[in-house]
Every structure is written in structure tokens, then in C-alpha cells.
Amino acid sequence: MVLRELTALELGGAIKRGQVSIVEAAQAALDAVAARDGALNAFITVTGERALERAQQLQAGVKDADSPLYGVPMALKDNLCTRGVKTSCASKILGDFAPPYDAGAVERLARAGAVSLGKLNMDEFAMGSTSETSFYGPARNPWDLDRAPGGSSGGAAAAVAAGLGWYAIGSDTGGSIRQPASFCGVTGIKPTYGTVSRYGLIAYASSLDQIGPLCRDAADCAAVLDVLMGRDPRDATSLPGLRDSWSDSGPRVDYGHLLDGLTGDIRGRRIGLPTDCFGDGLDGAVRAAVMQAAEVLKGRGAELVELSFPVLPYAVPAYYIIACAEASSNLSRFDGVKYGWRAEKYDGLADLYRKTRTQGFGPEVKRRILLGTFVLSSGYYDAYYKKALQAKAVIKAAFDGAFQRCDLLLTPVAPTTAPRLGESLSDPLKMYLSDIYTVSVNLAGLPALSMPCGFDGKGLPIGAQLIGPHFGEGAILNAAHAFQLETDWHKRTPKGGDPA
Amino acid sequence: MNITAELVDYLAGLSRLEVQEGDRQAMTAELERILAYMDVLERLDTQGVEPMSHVFPVKNVLREDEVIPSQAREELLAGSPAPDGEAFLVPKTVE
Amino acid sequence: MTWETVIGLETHVELATKTKIFCGCTTQFGGAPNTHCCPVCTGMPGTLPVLNRRVLEFAVKAGLALNCSITRYGKFDRKNYFYPDLPKAYQISQLYLPIARDGAVPIHTDAGDKAIRIHELHMEEDAGKLVHDPWIDQTRADYNRCGVPLIEIVTEPDFRTADEVIAYLEQLKETLQYLGVSDCKMQEGSLRCDVNLSVRPLGSSELGTRTEMKNLSSFKAIARAIDYEARRQIERITEGKRVVQETRRWDENKDASYAMRSKEDAQDYRYFPEPDIPPIELSEAYLDGLRAGLPELAQAKRARYQADYGLPEYDCRMITSDKALAAFFEALVALGAPPKQGANWIMGEVLGALSARGLEPRDMKLTAPTLARLIALVSEGKLNRNTAVKVFEAVFDTDGDVDAYVKEHGLEQVNDDGLVREICAKVLAANPRSVADFRGGKDKAFGFLVGQVMRELKGKANPQAVNAILSQLLKG
DSSP states (O other): OOGGGSOHHHHHHHHHTTSSOHHHHHHHHHHHHHHHHHHHOOEEEEOHHHHHHHHHHHHHTGGGOOOTTTTOEEEEETTBOBTTBOOOTTOGGGTTOOOSSOOHHHHHHHHTTOEEEEEEOOSGGGOOSSSOSOTTOOOOBTTBTTBOOOSSSHHHHHHHHHTSSSEEEEEESSSTTHHHHHHHTOEEEEOOTTSBOOTTBOOSSTTTOEEEEEESSHHHHHHHHHHHBSOOTTOTTSOOBTTOOOOSOSOOBOOSOTGGGOOOOOTTOEEEEEGGGGSTTOOHHHHHHHHHHHHHHHHTTOEEEEEOOTTHHHHHHHHHHHHHHHHHHHGGGOSSSSSSOOOSOOSSHHHHHHHHHHHHSOHHHHHHHHHHHHHHSTTTTIIIIIHHHHHHHHHHHHHHHHHHHOSEEEEESSSSSOOBTTTTTTOHHHHHHTTTTTHHHHHTTOOEEEEEEEEOTTSOEEEEEEEOSTTOHHHHHHHHHHHHHHOOGGGOOOOTTOOO | OOOOHHHHHHHHHHTTOOOOHHHHHHHHHHHHHHHHHHGGGGGSOOTTOOOOSOSSOOOOOEEOSOOOOOOOHHHHHTTOSSBOSSSEEEEOOOO | OOEEEEEEEEEEEEOOOSBOSSSSOBOOSOOSTTSSOOTTTTTOTTOOOOEEHHHHHHHHHHHHHTTOEEOSEEOOEEEEOOOTTOTTSEEEEOSSSOSEEEEEEEEEETTEEEEEEEEEEEEEEOOOEEEEETTTTEEEEEOTTTTOEEEEEEEOSOBOSHHHHHHHHHHHHHHHHHHTSOOOOGGGTSEEEEEEEEEEETTOOSOOOOEEEEEEOSHHHHHHHHHHHHHHHHHHHHTTOOOOOOEEEEETTTTEEEEOOOOSSOOOOOOEEOTTSOOEEOOHHHHHHHHHHOOOOHHHHHHHHHHHHOOOHHHHHHHHTSHHHHHHHHHHHHTTOOHHHHHHHIIIIIHHHHHHHTOOGGGOOOOHHHHHHHHHHHHTTSSOHHHHHHHHHHHHTTTOOHHHHHHHTTOOOBOOHHHHHHHHHHHHHHOHHHHHHHHTTOTHHHHHHHHHHHHHTTTOBOHHHHHHHHHHHHHO
């Protein structure tokens, strides 16, 4: 049995059956990290000793384990708070901050018997599409070390693709799970806003941020989401489950049953292809691979429906206005007083703030803070921020309309495959525009998944995005599962950073 | 939208950031370019559309008024760049 | 020229909840620095606010009692600014849709009755405390107060005098205390007030340039600050200078205000809807429930005491000036004490004892059954009023047992007329000079004789009986 080739569920099964010990699995993962992460830079912090200790403890309870992921080694994006373990958001300003609390999602994973290998590289404060804005240096794409793994959960995607752990937890504000999943050839899902607690997720844009997994395949995604989803009383935007006694009106979710729903049967499912998402600016190889994916789904009995989605051009500006506005406020707390890094030399309070923030934040973060400050400032609020909130309402209504006509939407994840390192940093606007297919999903709070659907001429993975209506995770995962029963793109593994 | 160097300085002041002399011009041009692009929103008819701050009709999410023990002070202060054992230290604040 | 002063108030009131507005930390006053704190109220990364149910309830109740219309669909907003007492660098407050608006508070001053209009009432969180340490020339930030729930009540510029301001604050304090939503202790900062003031020529309908005064920690300070600021503005205008719109800080020791160093930049708070807190939508049933649960407020009590118990207006005002006192009075009456006697005991002995000890009525140990028993003993003639006062003093601090004390100290009133007569005769026989003085027209001698009788009877005699019997014997 080659552990590297197993999915998280398969490894969980082997652990349960006693075919492999949790310590063996953790050690194998740590060995892979030691061998390959020097090149990939997917991790900011590796907690090897902790992982082995934890593995040993968990092994004692393996017989009573009720989670299919019990004992499976994984890793966390470094914007998820971990008690006593450095949580940096890939920023200088957080210094060696080790929170005195775990994020809600981290607690749930711990209860399900997850073994964390450490904290993953990302764009600073999740602001970026390539993981190059990290204070700890860029993460690299295991398919081509000269290319970016995507972002902002680039370390997570690179780690899963390269076998540094069996799954990873990322966050997605405008595509930060789906786009790196696409660039690295793994499967990643951003669930419906409110289904996974944001408590302990260091906020970038509170109304858009959502936690989700990056995995080897859709079944693993379903299993991890089953663990992650659930109401958390510490997050007022977290949604109640069908069985919760929470009395107020509002949507309710059936948690914990996604894995059971993976039948692979998608006969009669109507899959919408928004023509606006296949127009100008889309790389030919990407277009061809996604259209081919549609045909595969059709082959499993789905019905393809063409439709128009004319609000697409408004998604990127509305997204950046809202995200930057919230970010400018969320990141104000980093001031060198309560935690993290403080500038060495300053003259008085105002200067302490200015020096700490100016030296502690990278250029992209500062750019977005200034943008966000602008759109909220006196005299511009209505023209920008309010207008963006209106555009958000229009975009959500457009999705509501689309889901009247079909069950799921299929689109590209990004206009191109992974860019070369350095290419995007020189032109921020171009980088923003590359988020065109992913950001509208966050504005509308929808679930969406990225799955590998081919390679371009350079041997780089291509991803297809499945978008569902609110709480449509089950339908999305089942369609992806059906696709993966027919294809093996998700089983390809990269060699980058592998000394062997 | 015409972004001036003065506006950039004003925004930097509000957000407690310094824009270095050498960067000001580049930052001004960059923001102008990004905001010019944002102007596509003007083409979207939003007459009568209610701004949407929360995507779900969830409301009245409340906690009971029950005391939860506070966190140990040394844990709260542990990450501070300038703690003194019982408080966070900052340069003199002037009233 | 005659000048008119125009004043509006912004009052911050701390709500009497057990926990903070957005986390479960205690709101208890005091405590060592940063011991009533958690990751949420110290603004640690990734933490989120969850609204305290009782904060909403108290704010709505206050809105209803101040005759406001309640906002049925409300939200919270972020007010962004940097200061070390605000760990998130934004205060969660309400700008666009405050919980209550358009209220009115009736006030009464020597100049007559008037209504002060309430512009709005909103919920927000308190900031922390900064204490400068001169030894290290640094400031210590203590976040115990961070996240303590506040309501801010903003009036229209309806006040013309300091008297009106004080009357309004008294009324506000009384109402909020009656509601049980705040203890309104100025000395602990649970009621704080900023004064916006401008002056204009009498008869003018335009508002002058206003200043905002802060750091007013007592009603006295508010009154003095208003007088000072009105004088200062009038002087400036008279001298041909301009009033500058600014924030001024009142210095109680110097009896003067001075302009606070202006903030580094213009006040551009960049308010926007708080994404972490879903909107508040109040149903008619919820509001009806709270309306039905509103307690009887002081004004209504005063009217009722006058009508039902025939108490003078003065007594009614005194007793209802404090909710705990009024409750004590009502309990006395319910236990059978005659209302006027109950009122007299409260206004005399009870308030006297409290003020001698520096206590608030709500801190009093003495319970209504104890005082009711004492009043009953007096009414039944078993204890005379003077002895009763001594018993009162003895039981006040511990709520002691009246009957046990009376018995233990043998204080029961002597109602044996035969015994009183015997003692009176003995006293007359022993004091022939006084008897002669009395008969010679010196009324004072009578008092001396009464005193002698009371002394013989250890103060336990019924004074009326002693008077009657002595007069009778002296005439005889």
C-alpha cells in the first residue's frame, strides 16, 4: 500500500482497519514535507512534534473513532487561529502571534480526529491570487516550480497536490479555494456562506469569507465538509441546522450528510452553461477542457442548458469595493499594541501606528486598505460602496433567476492556467480581473467547487467550476463525484519539488 | 474619478499608513486606474435596488446574558509587543 | 442685547446587564486591569461579536419609556477610528437605523413644564480605559470596560437653561432606574453626558456655532460648565470674535473648559453596516410583550400616591425619587402601615440613616416587614415614637428583630395608668419648687416634670398619658 496514492477517506479506512497506524501516516506526511517543501514553500509553520504526539494519542482511541477521517494528517491555511501555534496570515505584522484560542473549524476538525501537520502559506491576509504576497516568500506550483500555485490558499493547494498531507483547509473570499485548486489540479469547495463558522478565521472581508477544504477528490471534500459544517454560537452569521432549536426564521441546513449523498447519479440534472463565461479573454485550452467536462456530465445523463449571465462584468468591481471596504476596517486592529509585531523606532502614538502598519503590511494589503478607505470615506460612500451593495443584490437576483432554469452552473474557474511567478504582481488590475468567474459566487453567498478537468499544452492543470444554489453542496459534490467516476484528471500527481 | 496626491495622503492618514514621497505618484496613478475600472458599475441600473449588506434573511441572532469566564490575563497579554504584566502599554496618549 | 442659550445633550448610559454587549465577559465595575476580558472584547484576530439578548431588550424598553418610536428593522454599523482604548479600531454602533427615534421626555422646573424631544437612541459598545503612568511615561490600556453595553440618547437642541438640563437628567435617570435598565451611577461612569451648546440673540431662530463639552462627571459640573460656556461664547461674540466649533474638556478643579487638541485628521468615521451581525427585526408581539412588562414609572406612582393615599406632593416626590425607596414604601403599605406614617418614617429616619452612612436605598439592609412591625408597635401603643426611633437605629444595619430587641431591652411602653399616676404623684411630691413654678405661670416647669416622669419609667411611658395625668394632678 502506497500511502501517497490513497485519498483521505481511503487512508481513514486503512487506519480504522489497523492496516496503517496514525503515527505511520503522520510520519509519512512529515517526510514528504521535509523532502519537498524546501522547493514548494507550501508551509509557513510545520508542527511535526505536535503532529506525532497527537497521532500517538489518537491511535489509542482508534477503535471508538466515528469519523471516516479519524487520524488523517492534514494542514491548515495560516489564517485559521490555532491555540498556541503561530498564526501569521503570511504577514509580518502578526509577528509570532500564537492565539490563545482555536478557530471553530479547527475545533470541529480536532473532534473528528484530524492530525494537523502545520500552517500553510498564502497571500498576505488572503489578498492576492497567486500566494506571492506572502511575507514568507511565494509558494510554488508543484506542476511547475516557476509558476504560482494560485491564491490565496496557494500553500493549501500545493500541499495537497504534492501529497504533503491528505487534505487542507483553506478560505475563499473571492475564489481563494477554487482558483488555487484549479491551478494545482486538486478538488476544492467553498460552501454556502454561513455553513462553516468563521470564528477564528482572521477576517479579510467578513461578508464574503468562507472556510472550505481542498482535497484529492469530491468524496474527500464531502467528508471534510461534513466535519466542518454546523452552527457555531460564536458566529452570528453561522446558519442553524435543521435540528437546531434556534427559533428564529431564516434558512436552515441539513448538516453532516454530504458523503451519504454521493450516488454518482445525475440523470436529469440540468446543468447551465452561462455563455458570458465562455467569451473573450478565456484561454482556448481552458475553454475546450471545460466544454469537454460538460460533455462528460451529459454522458452521465445530465441535461445541458445554455443561458446568459449579463451581470458578469459587474462582479469584479462590486467584489473589490466590498472586500476592500471591509478589509480596511478589519485590518485596522493590527496596530502594534495588542499582538504581533511593532515597529522598532517610533515617536509617539500616531507614529507607532503609522510605522508599524506601513512597515508591517505588504504593498498589496496597503493598496486594498487605501482603496477600501476611499470607497467608505465621506463623499464617496454612495457612489462606490452603496452602489456595490446594490450590484450585489442584482447579482444575487441574477443567480436566483439562473437557478430557476437549471440545477447547477458550470463555468471555468479562471481565464488561464497558473501564471509565472512575478507576472501578476506587476499589474494589480489584471490580477483582479482574473477573478472574474469566482467572485460573483461570494457576493451571492453560493457554494461552488473546482475540479480538475484537463491540462493545457504546458502540462498545467485546468479546473472547472460547479456552482449551486444556496445549500446546494450536495448536488455540486454529487455532480463532481459523477465526473470523477468517468475521469482520472484528479488522480494525476505532480513531480515538482520531488527529489526522487 | 480624479485621484489627487492630496486625496492619497488623506486616505493614508485615515488608515494610519505612510505613503513615501517616491511612491505617492505611482500609488495615485494606480488607484486612479483601478477606480476608473470600477466605474463600469455606473452602467448597471440599480434604481430602486435595496443595498444588500447581508446575503441571507437571517436576523435576531442573539446570545443569552450569561457570564462566560474571562480568558486568563497572561494569555491575552502574551502576544503583546509591550505588556507590563497587567496591561497593554502604548506611548503617552494626549488629551 | 439679551442672549439665549441653546443646548442639546448626548447621554451615554451603561446598561445593567450581567455580560458585555458582544461577549460573555462580566460587566462588573472594577476588577484588576484586563481581567474581565476575552479574545472578543480585546479585538483579537478572527473573533466575532454576538449580540446580548438583554441589551436589545433594555434598549427597546428605554426607547418605549422615553416615548420613542421603535425601529422595527435595525442594524449595527461600524464606526472606524484609531485609538488605543478601542482594540478593534472600530466601535460597533448604530448610525443608519438606530433602535429608537423621535421620543419626548417631560420635565418640570421652576419655570414650568416642558417636553424635551429625543432625536434618537442607539446601542453601542463602550471603550476601554487609558491610564497614564508618569513613572514610565507610557499609557496603560485596560480593556475591562471594552464592550460594556451602552445606549446613547441624543436630544434635540431643546434646552435653554442649566436647570432644564438637570431636570431632564434627573428625569432620565429616574426613568431608567425604574425600568431597571441602568443604575445610572455617575461616579462609576454609568451615566455620562456631553453638552452641545451655542448662543444666539433672543428671538433669533438660527442656531449659533456650537461647541461640545466632555468630561462632565456630576450634575454640579454640568450646571457650572453650561454657565461657563454660555458666558465664554457670549463674551467672544461681544468682543467681535468667532465661536469655533470644537470639542472642549471641562476641568472640574479649575472650573473652566479648554479646547481638546484637535484630532490628527478630520473626523471621517467611514461608517458601514457591520457584516458580522445580522439585522434586528422586531415583531409586534415582541414589542407588545415588552410594553406590557414595563413597570409603573415614577410619575404614575406620584399621581397614584396622591390619589390613593392622600399624600402631599412633596412626600410623593421624595419617595418616588428612587425606585428602591418607592418599592420599600409600597411594601410598608402592603404590610398594613398607614401611608402617611410610612412616608414620614421614610423621609425622616430612613433617608437620615442612609445619608449618615452614605448608602443608596438599594443598598439598605433594613426590610419593609421590620419597619412595618415597628410602625405597628407604635400604632398599637406598645412603643412610643421616641423609643421606636432608638429601636430603628438599633435594627437598621442588620435588619434585626424588632420584637426581640424590645423585649431584650424592656422597652415596651407602660400603659398601666395606675402605675403612671403613682409615679406622677411621686415626682410632684419630690419637686415642690417646679410645681410652684408651674402654678406661678412658668410653663417650662411642666416639661421638666414630664421629663422626670419619663425618666422614672425609663422612657417607656406613653407621652400622651403622662401629659394627661400630670395636668390632671396639677389642677387638682
